[in-house]
Amino acid sequence: MNHNELETFIGQFRDEIEQRLPRFLESIDCPDTLKKAMVYSIQAGGKRVRPLLTLAAVKAYRDVKEIDYTVACAVEMVHTYSLIHDDLPAMDDDDYRRGKLTNHKVFGEALAILAGDALLTHAFAMISSLPGVDDRTKITLTQELAHAAGPQGMVGGQTADIEGERRDLSLQELEYIHHHKTGDLLGFAVAAGAILAGSSPEDMKHIRAYAKELGLVFQIKDDILDVEGDSLEMGKSTGSDENKGKVTYPRLLTMAGAKEKLMVHADNAKEHLRALSGTPLILEDFVHYMTERTK
Structure with missing residues:
Protein backbone atom coordinates (compact mmCIF):
# COMPACT_ATOMS: atom_id res chain seq x y z
CA MET A 1 0.00 0.00 0.00
CA ASN A 2 1.23 3.49 -0.85
CA HIS A 3 0.24 5.45 2.26
CA ASN A 4 1.50 8.75 0.84
CA GLU A 5 -0.45 8.45 -2.39
CA LEU A 6 -3.69 7.61 -0.58
CA GLU A 7 -3.16 10.35 2.01
CA THR A 8 -2.57 12.86 -0.80
CA PHE A 9 -5.71 11.69 -2.59
CA ILE A 10 -7.86 11.85 0.56
CA GLY A 11 -6.41 15.21 1.62
CA GLN A 12 -7.04 16.81 -1.76
CA PHE A 13 -10.44 15.39 -2.58
CA ARG A 14 -11.96 15.40 0.89
CA ASP A 15 -11.33 19.14 1.07
CA GLU A 16 -13.06 19.58 -2.28
CA ILE A 17 -16.03 17.53 -1.07
CA GLU A 18 -16.25 19.45 2.22
CA GLN A 19 -16.36 22.76 0.36
CA ARG A 20 -19.06 21.64 -2.07
CA LEU A 21 -21.45 19.80 0.27
CA PRO A 22 -23.00 22.88 1.97
CA ARG A 23 -23.08 24.76 -1.34
CA PHE A 24 -25.51 22.21 -2.77
CA LEU A 25 -27.89 23.09 0.08
CA GLU A 26 -27.51 26.89 0.13
CA SER A 27 -29.63 27.51 -2.97
CA ILE A 28 -32.60 25.40 -1.81
CA ASP A 29 -35.75 27.46 -1.24
CA CYS A 30 -37.03 25.99 2.03
CA PRO A 31 -37.64 27.01 5.68
CA ASP A 32 -34.46 28.23 7.34
CA THR A 33 -34.76 25.77 10.24
CA LEU A 34 -34.90 22.85 7.83
CA LYS A 35 -31.83 24.07 5.95
CA LYS A 36 -29.93 24.54 9.23
CA ALA A 37 -30.77 20.99 10.29
CA MET A 38 -29.61 19.62 6.92
CA VAL A 39 -26.36 21.59 6.97
CA TYR A 40 -25.71 20.65 10.62
CA SER A 41 -25.45 16.95 9.82
CA ILE A 42 -23.75 17.43 6.45
CA GLN A 43 -21.01 19.42 8.21
CA ALA A 44 -20.71 17.03 11.18
CA GLY A 45 -17.49 15.60 9.74
CA GLY A 46 -16.76 11.97 9.02
CA LYS A 47 -14.42 10.01 6.81
CA ARG A 48 -16.36 10.77 3.58
CA VAL A 49 -15.53 7.24 2.42
CA ARG A 50 -18.43 6.98 -0.04
CA PRO A 51 -17.82 10.18 -2.05
CA LEU A 52 -14.09 9.47 -2.01
CA LEU A 53 -14.74 6.00 -3.45
CA THR A 54 -16.81 7.58 -6.24
CA LEU A 55 -13.89 9.84 -7.16
CA ALA A 56 -11.37 6.99 -6.78
CA ALA A 57 -13.40 4.93 -9.28
CA VAL A 58 -13.41 7.86 -11.70
CA LYS A 59 -9.63 8.28 -11.26
CA ALA A 60 -9.10 4.68 -12.36
CA TYR A 61 -10.10 5.84 -15.87
CA ARG A 62 -9.77 9.64 -16.17
CA ASP A 63 -9.33 12.92 -14.29
CA VAL A 64 -12.11 14.08 -11.95
CA LYS A 65 -14.66 16.59 -13.33
CA GLU A 66 -17.23 18.81 -11.63
CA ILE A 67 -20.10 16.41 -12.41
CA ASP A 68 -18.22 13.70 -10.49
CA TYR A 69 -18.22 15.89 -7.37
CA THR A 70 -21.98 16.38 -7.75
CA VAL A 71 -22.64 12.64 -7.74
CA ALA A 72 -20.13 12.07 -4.93
CA CYS A 73 -21.87 14.70 -2.77
CA ALA A 74 -25.28 13.21 -3.59
CA VAL A 75 -24.08 9.84 -2.28
CA GLU A 76 -22.92 11.50 0.94
CA MET A 77 -26.32 13.18 1.36
CA VAL A 78 -28.06 9.80 1.16
CA HIS A 79 -25.59 8.39 3.68
CA THR A 80 -26.13 11.39 6.00
CA TYR A 81 -29.93 11.00 5.83
CA SER A 82 -29.52 7.36 6.91
CA LEU A 83 -27.36 8.39 9.88
CA ILE A 84 -29.85 11.04 11.04
CA HIS A 85 -32.65 8.48 11.00
CA ASP A 86 -30.46 5.72 12.53
CA ASP A 87 -29.77 7.95 15.53
CA LEU A 88 -33.45 8.57 16.30
CA PRO A 89 -34.99 7.15 19.51
CA ALA A 90 -37.12 4.72 17.48
CA MET A 91 -33.97 3.32 15.84
CA ASP A 92 -30.55 3.25 17.57
CA ASP A 93 -31.36 6.05 20.06
CA ASP A 94 -27.91 7.68 20.00
CA ASP A 95 -27.10 11.05 21.56
CA ASP A 135 -30.26 11.15 -20.22
CA ARG A 136 -29.48 7.40 -20.34
CA THR A 137 -26.61 7.85 -17.85
CA LYS A 138 -28.74 10.02 -15.55
CA ILE A 139 -31.55 7.44 -15.58
CA THR A 140 -29.07 4.62 -14.87
CA LEU A 141 -27.55 6.50 -11.93
CA THR A 142 -30.98 7.44 -10.55
CA GLN A 143 -32.32 3.89 -10.82
CA GLU A 144 -29.19 2.37 -9.24
CA LEU A 145 -29.23 4.84 -6.35
CA ALA A 146 -32.93 4.12 -5.74
CA HIS A 147 -32.18 0.39 -5.70
CA ALA A 148 -29.16 0.77 -3.38
CA ALA A 149 -30.95 3.07 -0.92
CA GLY A 150 -34.44 1.60 -1.01
CA PRO A 151 -36.31 -1.53 0.16
CA GLN A 152 -34.10 -3.91 -1.84
CA GLY A 153 -30.99 -2.18 -0.51
CA MET A 154 -30.16 -0.10 2.55
CA VAL A 155 -33.68 0.24 3.97
CA GLY A 156 -34.27 -3.49 3.60
CA GLY A 157 -30.96 -4.19 5.32
CA GLN A 158 -31.82 -1.81 8.17
CA THR A 159 -35.17 -3.57 8.60
CA ALA A 160 -33.48 -6.98 8.80
CA ASP A 161 -30.98 -5.50 11.27
CA ILE A 162 -33.76 -4.27 13.59
CA GLU A 163 -35.63 -7.58 13.33
CA GLY A 164 -32.39 -9.44 14.06
CA GLU A 165 -31.86 -7.82 17.47
CA ARG A 166 -32.09 -10.19 20.46
CA ARG A 167 -32.20 -13.13 18.04
CA ASP A 168 -29.60 -15.65 16.93
CA LEU A 169 -28.62 -15.16 13.30
CA SER A 170 -26.74 -17.40 10.91
CA LEU A 171 -23.68 -16.12 9.05
CA GLN A 172 -25.82 -16.00 5.89
CA GLU A 173 -28.44 -13.81 7.63
CA LEU A 174 -25.74 -11.53 9.03
CA GLU A 175 -24.14 -11.14 5.59
CA TYR A 176 -27.56 -10.31 4.10
CA ILE A 177 -27.93 -7.47 6.62
CA HIS A 178 -24.49 -6.07 5.92
CA HIS A 179 -24.62 -6.49 2.14
CA HIS A 180 -27.74 -4.35 2.11
CA LYS A 181 -27.49 -2.06 5.14
CA THR A 182 -23.91 -0.98 4.38
CA GLY A 183 -22.69 -2.64 1.21
CA ASP A 184 -25.29 -1.50 -1.31
CA LEU A 185 -24.68 2.24 -0.88
CA LEU A 186 -20.91 1.68 -0.86
CA GLY A 187 -21.41 -0.36 -4.01
CA PHE A 188 -23.36 2.44 -5.66
CA ALA A 189 -20.64 4.94 -4.72
CA VAL A 190 -17.99 2.90 -6.55
CA ALA A 191 -20.21 1.91 -9.49
CA ALA A 192 -21.35 5.51 -10.00
CA GLY A 193 -17.75 6.66 -10.52
CA ALA A 194 -17.13 3.88 -13.04
CA ILE A 195 -20.39 4.67 -14.87
CA LEU A 196 -19.50 8.37 -15.09
CA ALA A 197 -16.07 7.45 -16.46
CA GLY A 198 -17.57 5.22 -19.16
CA SER A 199 -16.31 1.90 -17.81
CA SER A 200 -16.88 -1.19 -20.01
CA PRO A 201 -19.58 -3.77 -19.11
CA GLU A 202 -16.84 -6.31 -18.26
CA ASP A 203 -15.11 -3.83 -15.94
CA MET A 204 -18.44 -2.97 -14.32
CA LYS A 205 -18.89 -6.63 -13.28
CA HIS A 206 -15.58 -6.55 -11.43
CA ILE A 207 -16.22 -3.06 -10.02
CA ARG A 208 -19.53 -4.23 -8.53
CA ALA A 209 -17.95 -7.42 -7.15
CA TYR A 210 -15.12 -5.36 -5.62
CA ALA A 211 -17.63 -3.01 -4.01
CA LYS A 212 -19.62 -5.92 -2.55
CA GLU A 213 -16.49 -7.35 -0.92
CA LEU A 214 -15.44 -3.90 0.27
CA GLY A 215 -18.83 -3.41 1.95
CA LEU A 216 -18.26 -6.55 4.01
CA VAL A 217 -14.71 -5.43 4.86
CA PHE A 218 -16.12 -2.12 6.10
CA GLN A 219 -18.83 -3.73 8.24
CA ILE A 220 -16.67 -6.51 9.72
CA LYS A 221 -14.13 -3.85 10.71
CA ASP A 222 -16.97 -1.82 12.27
CA ASP A 223 -17.98 -4.86 14.33
CA ILE A 224 -14.38 -5.36 15.44
CA LEU A 225 -13.99 -1.69 16.39
CA ASP A 226 -17.23 -1.80 18.39
CA VAL A 227 -15.39 -4.23 20.68
CA GLU A 228 -11.77 -3.09 20.44
CA GLY A 229 -12.08 0.56 19.34
CA ASP A 230 -11.45 3.72 21.35
CA SER A 231 -14.66 5.69 22.08
CA LEU A 232 -12.92 9.08 21.97
CA GLU A 233 -11.17 8.35 18.69
CA MET A 234 -14.32 7.00 17.09
CA GLY A 235 -16.57 9.83 18.31
CA LYS A 236 -19.25 7.44 19.53
CA SER A 237 -19.68 4.90 22.31
CA THR A 238 -18.32 1.41 21.77
CA GLY A 239 -20.05 -1.78 22.90
CA SER A 240 -23.43 -0.59 21.62
CA ASP A 241 -23.96 -3.70 19.48
CA GLU A 242 -23.49 -5.97 22.50
CA ASN A 243 -25.84 -3.83 24.61
CA LYS A 244 -28.56 -4.10 21.96
CA GLY A 245 -28.15 -7.86 21.66
CA LYS A 246 -27.03 -7.65 18.03
CA VAL A 247 -25.29 -10.56 16.35
CA THR A 248 -21.91 -9.41 15.04
CA TYR A 249 -19.00 -11.10 13.30
CA PRO A 250 -16.89 -11.36 16.50
CA ARG A 251 -19.86 -12.77 18.41
CA LEU A 252 -20.64 -15.30 15.67
CA LEU A 253 -17.11 -16.25 14.60
CA THR A 254 -14.97 -15.17 17.63
CA MET A 255 -12.67 -12.16 17.33
CA ALA A 256 -9.95 -14.23 15.64
CA GLY A 257 -12.49 -15.64 13.19
CA ALA A 258 -13.84 -12.16 12.39
CA LYS A 259 -10.34 -10.86 11.66
CA GLU A 260 -9.66 -13.85 9.41
CA LYS A 261 -12.96 -13.25 7.57
CA LEU A 262 -12.00 -9.58 7.17
CA MET A 263 -8.81 -10.53 5.33
CA VAL A 264 -10.61 -13.06 3.10
CA HIS A 265 -12.99 -10.37 1.83
CA ALA A 266 -10.12 -7.87 1.49
CA ASP A 267 -8.19 -10.33 -0.69
CA ASN A 268 -11.31 -11.00 -2.77
CA ALA A 269 -11.78 -7.26 -3.34
CA LYS A 270 -8.19 -6.86 -4.54
CA GLU A 271 -8.55 -9.87 -6.84
CA HIS A 272 -11.43 -8.19 -8.70
CA LEU A 273 -9.41 -5.00 -9.15
CA ARG A 274 -6.62 -6.93 -10.88
CA ALA A 275 -9.07 -7.82 -13.67
CA LEU A 276 -9.84 -4.16 -14.54
CA SER A 277 -8.61 -2.43 -17.67
CA GLY A 278 -8.22 0.85 -15.76
CA THR A 279 -5.60 1.78 -13.15
CA PRO A 280 -7.37 1.28 -9.81
CA LEU A 281 -4.43 1.95 -7.48
CA ILE A 282 -6.42 4.21 -5.15
CA LEU A 283 -9.28 1.69 -5.00
CA GLU A 284 -6.78 -0.96 -3.91
CA ASP A 285 -5.33 1.40 -1.31
CA PHE A 286 -8.86 1.85 0.08
CA VAL A 287 -9.01 -1.89 0.83
CA HIS A 288 -5.93 -1.56 3.04
CA TYR A 289 -7.26 1.68 4.55
CA MET A 290 -10.50 -0.01 5.60
CA THR A 291 -8.80 -3.05 7.10
CA GLU A 292 -6.36 -0.90 9.10
CA ARG A 293 -8.62 1.97 10.20
CA THR A 294 -9.03 2.73 13.90
CA LYS A 295 -12.27 4.76 13.72
Whole structure:
Protein backbone atom coordinates (compact mmCIF):
# COMPACT_ATOMS: atom_id res chain seq x y z
CA MET A 1 0.00 0.00 0.00
CA ASN A 2 1.23 3.49 -0.85
CA HIS A 3 0.24 5.45 2.26
CA ASN A 4 1.50 8.75 0.84
CA GLU A 5 -0.45 8.45 -2.39
CA LEU A 6 -3.69 7.61 -0.58
CA GLU A 7 -3.16 10.35 2.01
CA THR A 8 -2.57 12.86 -0.80
CA PHE A 9 -5.71 11.69 -2.59
CA ILE A 10 -7.86 11.85 0.56
CA GLY A 11 -6.41 15.21 1.62
CA GLN A 12 -7.04 16.81 -1.76
CA PHE A 13 -10.44 15.39 -2.58
CA ARG A 14 -11.96 15.40 0.89
CA ASP A 15 -11.33 19.14 1.07
CA GLU A 16 -13.06 19.58 -2.28
CA ILE A 17 -16.03 17.53 -1.07
CA GLU A 18 -16.25 19.45 2.22
CA GLN A 19 -16.36 22.76 0.36
CA ARG A 20 -19.06 21.64 -2.07
CA LEU A 21 -21.45 19.80 0.27
CA PRO A 22 -23.00 22.88 1.97
CA ARG A 23 -23.08 24.76 -1.34
CA PHE A 24 -25.51 22.21 -2.77
CA LEU A 25 -27.89 23.09 0.08
CA GLU A 26 -27.51 26.89 0.13
CA SER A 27 -29.63 27.51 -2.97
CA ILE A 28 -32.60 25.40 -1.81
CA ASP A 29 -35.75 27.46 -1.24
CA CYS A 30 -37.03 25.99 2.03
CA PRO A 31 -37.64 27.01 5.68
CA ASP A 32 -34.46 28.23 7.34
CA THR A 33 -34.76 25.77 10.24
CA LEU A 34 -34.90 22.85 7.83
CA LYS A 35 -31.83 24.07 5.95
CA LYS A 36 -29.93 24.54 9.23
CA ALA A 37 -30.77 20.99 10.29
CA MET A 38 -29.61 19.62 6.92
CA VAL A 39 -26.36 21.59 6.97
CA TYR A 40 -25.71 20.65 10.62
CA SER A 41 -25.45 16.95 9.82
CA ILE A 42 -23.75 17.43 6.45
CA GLN A 43 -21.01 19.42 8.21
CA ALA A 44 -20.71 17.03 11.18
CA GLY A 45 -17.49 15.60 9.74
CA GLY A 46 -16.76 11.97 9.02
CA LYS A 47 -14.42 10.01 6.81
CA ARG A 48 -16.36 10.77 3.58
CA VAL A 49 -15.53 7.24 2.42
CA ARG A 50 -18.43 6.98 -0.04
CA PRO A 51 -17.82 10.18 -2.05
CA LEU A 52 -14.09 9.47 -2.01
CA LEU A 53 -14.74 6.00 -3.45
CA THR A 54 -16.81 7.58 -6.24
CA LEU A 55 -13.89 9.84 -7.16
CA ALA A 56 -11.37 6.99 -6.78
CA ALA A 57 -13.40 4.93 -9.28
CA VAL A 58 -13.41 7.86 -11.70
CA LYS A 59 -9.63 8.28 -11.26
CA ALA A 60 -9.10 4.68 -12.36
CA TYR A 61 -10.10 5.84 -15.87
CA ARG A 62 -9.77 9.64 -16.17
CA ASP A 63 -9.33 12.92 -14.29
CA VAL A 64 -12.11 14.08 -11.95
CA LYS A 65 -14.66 16.59 -13.33
CA GLU A 66 -17.23 18.81 -11.63
CA ILE A 67 -20.10 16.41 -12.41
CA ASP A 68 -18.22 13.70 -10.49
CA TYR A 69 -18.22 15.89 -7.37
CA THR A 70 -21.98 16.38 -7.75
CA VAL A 71 -22.64 12.64 -7.74
CA ALA A 72 -20.13 12.07 -4.93
CA CYS A 73 -21.87 14.70 -2.77
CA ALA A 74 -25.28 13.21 -3.59
CA VAL A 75 -24.08 9.84 -2.28
CA GLU A 76 -22.92 11.50 0.94
CA MET A 77 -26.32 13.18 1.36
CA VAL A 78 -28.06 9.80 1.16
CA HIS A 79 -25.59 8.39 3.68
CA THR A 80 -26.13 11.39 6.00
CA TYR A 81 -29.93 11.00 5.83
CA SER A 82 -29.52 7.36 6.91
CA LEU A 83 -27.36 8.39 9.88
CA ILE A 84 -29.85 11.04 11.04
CA HIS A 85 -32.65 8.48 11.00
CA ASP A 86 -30.46 5.72 12.53
CA ASP A 87 -29.77 7.95 15.53
CA LEU A 88 -33.45 8.57 16.30
CA PRO A 89 -34.99 7.15 19.51
CA ALA A 90 -37.12 4.72 17.48
CA MET A 91 -33.97 3.32 15.84
CA ASP A 92 -30.55 3.25 17.57
CA ASP A 93 -31.36 6.05 20.06
CA ASP A 94 -27.91 7.68 20.00
CA ASP A 95 -27.10 11.05 21.56
CA TYR A 96 -23.75 11.56 19.81
CA ARG A 97 -22.42 11.07 16.30
CA ARG A 98 -18.76 11.80 15.48
CA GLY A 99 -18.38 13.48 18.86
CA LYS A 100 -21.25 15.94 18.24
CA LEU A 101 -24.85 15.89 19.44
CA THR A 102 -27.06 13.98 17.02
CA ASN A 103 -29.50 15.92 14.86
CA HIS A 104 -32.63 15.18 16.91
CA LYS A 105 -30.84 16.26 20.10
CA VAL A 106 -30.26 19.71 18.58
CA PHE A 107 -33.35 20.24 16.39
CA GLY A 108 -35.92 17.81 17.82
CA GLU A 109 -37.20 14.54 16.40
CA ALA A 110 -39.68 15.98 13.88
CA LEU A 111 -37.15 18.28 12.22
CA ALA A 112 -34.49 15.55 12.23
CA ILE A 113 -36.86 13.25 10.33
CA LEU A 114 -37.63 16.00 7.84
CA ALA A 115 -33.96 16.93 7.42
CA GLY A 116 -33.20 13.30 6.56
CA ASP A 117 -36.11 13.19 4.12
CA ALA A 118 -34.90 16.40 2.49
CA LEU A 119 -31.30 15.20 2.06
CA LEU A 120 -32.48 11.94 0.48
CA THR A 121 -34.81 13.56 -2.03
CA HIS A 122 -32.40 16.39 -2.88
CA ALA A 123 -29.74 13.81 -3.77
CA PHE A 124 -32.01 12.49 -6.53
CA ALA A 125 -32.63 16.03 -7.79
CA MET A 126 -28.86 16.57 -8.05
CA ILE A 127 -28.25 13.38 -10.03
CA SER A 128 -31.27 13.70 -12.33
CA SER A 129 -30.22 17.23 -13.37
CA LEU A 130 -26.49 16.65 -13.99
CA PRO A 131 -25.32 19.16 -16.63
CA GLY A 132 -23.66 17.77 -19.75
CA VAL A 133 -24.60 14.16 -18.99
CA ASP A 134 -26.79 12.17 -21.38
CA ASP A 135 -30.26 11.15 -20.22
CA ARG A 136 -29.48 7.40 -20.34
CA THR A 137 -26.61 7.85 -17.85
CA LYS A 138 -28.74 10.02 -15.55
CA ILE A 139 -31.55 7.44 -15.58
CA THR A 140 -29.07 4.62 -14.87
CA LEU A 141 -27.55 6.50 -11.93
CA THR A 142 -30.98 7.44 -10.55
CA GLN A 143 -32.32 3.89 -10.82
CA GLU A 144 -29.19 2.37 -9.24
CA LEU A 145 -29.23 4.84 -6.35
CA ALA A 146 -32.93 4.12 -5.74
CA HIS A 147 -32.18 0.39 -5.70
CA ALA A 148 -29.16 0.77 -3.38
CA ALA A 149 -30.95 3.07 -0.92
CA GLY A 150 -34.44 1.60 -1.01
CA PRO A 151 -36.31 -1.53 0.16
CA GLN A 152 -34.10 -3.91 -1.84
CA GLY A 153 -30.99 -2.18 -0.51
CA MET A 154 -30.16 -0.10 2.55
CA VAL A 155 -33.68 0.24 3.97
CA GLY A 156 -34.27 -3.49 3.60
CA GLY A 157 -30.96 -4.19 5.32
CA GLN A 158 -31.82 -1.81 8.17
CA THR A 159 -35.17 -3.57 8.60
CA ALA A 160 -33.48 -6.98 8.80
CA ASP A 161 -30.98 -5.50 11.27
CA ILE A 162 -33.76 -4.27 13.59
CA GLU A 163 -35.63 -7.58 13.33
CA GLY A 164 -32.39 -9.44 14.06
CA GLU A 165 -31.86 -7.82 17.47
CA ARG A 166 -32.09 -10.19 20.46
CA ARG A 167 -32.20 -13.13 18.04
CA ASP A 168 -29.60 -15.65 16.93
CA LEU A 169 -28.62 -15.16 13.30
CA SER A 170 -26.74 -17.40 10.91
CA LEU A 171 -23.68 -16.12 9.05
CA GLN A 172 -25.82 -16.00 5.89
CA GLU A 173 -28.44 -13.81 7.63
CA LEU A 174 -25.74 -11.53 9.03
CA GLU A 175 -24.14 -11.14 5.59
CA TYR A 176 -27.56 -10.31 4.10
CA ILE A 177 -27.93 -7.47 6.62
CA HIS A 178 -24.49 -6.07 5.92
CA HIS A 179 -24.62 -6.49 2.14
CA HIS A 180 -27.74 -4.35 2.11
CA LYS A 181 -27.49 -2.06 5.14
CA THR A 182 -23.91 -0.98 4.38
CA GLY A 183 -22.69 -2.64 1.21
CA ASP A 184 -25.29 -1.50 -1.31
CA LEU A 185 -24.68 2.24 -0.88
CA LEU A 186 -20.91 1.68 -0.86
CA GLY A 187 -21.41 -0.36 -4.01
CA PHE A 188 -23.36 2.44 -5.66
CA ALA A 189 -20.64 4.94 -4.72
CA VAL A 190 -17.99 2.90 -6.55
CA ALA A 191 -20.21 1.91 -9.49
CA ALA A 192 -21.35 5.51 -10.00
CA GLY A 193 -17.75 6.66 -10.52
CA ALA A 194 -17.13 3.88 -13.04
CA ILE A 195 -20.39 4.67 -14.87
CA LEU A 196 -19.50 8.37 -15.09
CA ALA A 197 -16.07 7.45 -16.46
CA GLY A 198 -17.57 5.22 -19.16
CA SER A 199 -16.31 1.90 -17.81
CA SER A 200 -16.88 -1.19 -20.01
CA PRO A 201 -19.58 -3.77 -19.11
CA GLU A 202 -16.84 -6.31 -18.26
CA ASP A 203 -15.11 -3.83 -15.94
CA MET A 204 -18.44 -2.97 -14.32
CA LYS A 205 -18.89 -6.63 -13.28
CA HIS A 206 -15.58 -6.55 -11.43
CA ILE A 207 -16.22 -3.06 -10.02
CA ARG A 208 -19.53 -4.23 -8.53
CA ALA A 209 -17.95 -7.42 -7.15
CA TYR A 210 -15.12 -5.36 -5.62
CA ALA A 211 -17.63 -3.01 -4.01
CA LYS A 212 -19.62 -5.92 -2.55
CA GLU A 213 -16.49 -7.35 -0.92
CA LEU A 214 -15.44 -3.90 0.27
CA GLY A 215 -18.83 -3.41 1.95
CA LEU A 216 -18.26 -6.55 4.01
CA VAL A 217 -14.71 -5.43 4.86
CA PHE A 218 -16.12 -2.12 6.10
CA GLN A 219 -18.83 -3.73 8.24
CA ILE A 220 -16.67 -6.51 9.72
CA LYS A 221 -14.13 -3.85 10.71
CA ASP A 222 -16.97 -1.82 12.27
CA ASP A 223 -17.98 -4.86 14.33
CA ILE A 224 -14.38 -5.36 15.44
CA LEU A 225 -13.99 -1.69 16.39
CA ASP A 226 -17.23 -1.80 18.39
CA VAL A 227 -15.39 -4.23 20.68
CA GLU A 228 -11.77 -3.09 20.44
CA GLY A 229 -12.08 0.56 19.34
CA ASP A 230 -11.45 3.72 21.35
CA SER A 231 -14.66 5.69 22.08
CA LEU A 232 -12.92 9.08 21.97
CA GLU A 233 -11.17 8.35 18.69
CA MET A 234 -14.32 7.00 17.09
CA GLY A 235 -16.57 9.83 18.31
CA LYS A 236 -19.25 7.44 19.53
CA SER A 237 -19.68 4.90 22.31
CA THR A 238 -18.32 1.41 21.77
CA GLY A 239 -20.05 -1.78 22.90
CA SER A 240 -23.43 -0.59 21.62
CA ASP A 241 -23.96 -3.70 19.48
CA GLU A 242 -23.49 -5.97 22.50
CA ASN A 243 -25.84 -3.83 24.61
CA LYS A 244 -28.56 -4.10 21.96
CA GLY A 245 -28.15 -7.86 21.66
CA LYS A 246 -27.03 -7.65 18.03
CA VAL A 247 -25.29 -10.56 16.35
CA THR A 248 -21.91 -9.41 15.04
CA TYR A 249 -19.00 -11.10 13.30
CA PRO A 250 -16.89 -11.36 16.50
CA ARG A 251 -19.86 -12.77 18.41
CA LEU A 252 -20.64 -15.30 15.67
CA LEU A 253 -17.11 -16.25 14.60
CA THR A 254 -14.97 -15.17 17.63
CA MET A 255 -12.67 -12.16 17.33
CA ALA A 256 -9.95 -14.23 15.64
CA GLY A 257 -12.49 -15.64 13.19
CA ALA A 258 -13.84 -12.16 12.39
CA LYS A 259 -10.34 -10.86 11.66
CA GLU A 260 -9.66 -13.85 9.41
CA LYS A 261 -12.96 -13.25 7.57
CA LEU A 262 -12.00 -9.58 7.17
CA MET A 263 -8.81 -10.53 5.33
CA VAL A 264 -10.61 -13.06 3.10
CA HIS A 265 -12.99 -10.37 1.83
CA ALA A 266 -10.12 -7.87 1.49
CA ASP A 267 -8.19 -10.33 -0.69
CA ASN A 268 -11.31 -11.00 -2.77
CA ALA A 269 -11.78 -7.26 -3.34
CA LYS A 270 -8.19 -6.86 -4.54
CA GLU A 271 -8.55 -9.87 -6.84
CA HIS A 272 -11.43 -8.19 -8.70
CA LEU A 273 -9.41 -5.00 -9.15
CA ARG A 274 -6.62 -6.93 -10.88
CA ALA A 275 -9.07 -7.82 -13.67
CA LEU A 276 -9.84 -4.16 -14.54
CA SER A 277 -8.61 -2.43 -17.67
CA GLY A 278 -8.22 0.85 -15.76
CA THR A 279 -5.60 1.78 -13.15
CA PRO A 280 -7.37 1.28 -9.81
CA LEU A 281 -4.43 1.95 -7.48
CA ILE A 282 -6.42 4.21 -5.15
CA LEU A 283 -9.28 1.69 -5.00
CA GLU A 284 -6.78 -0.96 -3.91
CA ASP A 285 -5.33 1.40 -1.31
CA PHE A 286 -8.86 1.85 0.08
CA VAL A 287 -9.01 -1.89 0.83
CA HIS A 288 -5.93 -1.56 3.04
CA TYR A 289 -7.26 1.68 4.55
CA MET A 290 -10.50 -0.01 5.60
CA THR A 291 -8.80 -3.05 7.10
CA GLU A 292 -6.36 -0.90 9.10
CA ARG A 293 -8.62 1.97 10.20
CA THR A 294 -9.03 2.73 13.90
CA LYS A 295 -12.27 4.76 13.72
